Amino acid sequence: MNNTALTVMCLLPILAMSNMLFNQTHFLMTLLSLEGITLSLVLFVPLMLMNSNAPSAAMAVILLTFGACEASLGLGLMVSMSRSYGNDMLKSLTITKC
Template identity: 65%
Template sequence: MYNSIMTLMFILPLVAMLNLITNQSHFLMTLLSLEGITLSLVLFVPLSLSVANAPNTSISVVLLTFGACEASIGLSLMVLMSRSFGTDMLNSLTMSKC
């Protein structure tokens, strides 16, 4: 059971980073990839700290707080972008449309 969780913790950020690199057309997919990376960190750090018998495992709460802030800022940027440009396509953010 523990080995499968550790394998998942290594595969999830790799898949999220691969999706982040290859699928850069929609802003929502980019945000979901970043959230996958953040989720894997939130799950991996306390698990690795418990294996190392570290006394302070409150770092996961800090990571979860940063993940929530990242999600709210990303969602507000996506709403702002969809209201301004009418779409969430990243290629609509060129500077030549001024």
């Protein structure tokens, strides 16, 4: 694998985390940023384990499993929030409404 691809793979989790920090208006955008973090880690962690000669297949499956659980929980929370409050704006949530 060439050096440019490795650099991009190392920057993907950082870019996904910065996207999550700066896009916090809608709950759906936050969930998509979390999915980006999960998918970038699914690509990044096995690549780093492959460079250290460690078995990486099990770790990729575990990360995908946690990603699927996170997606289903997030979707359930978003549906519950949109039914209760009528929108998915994070700024409309306050401590008095929860």
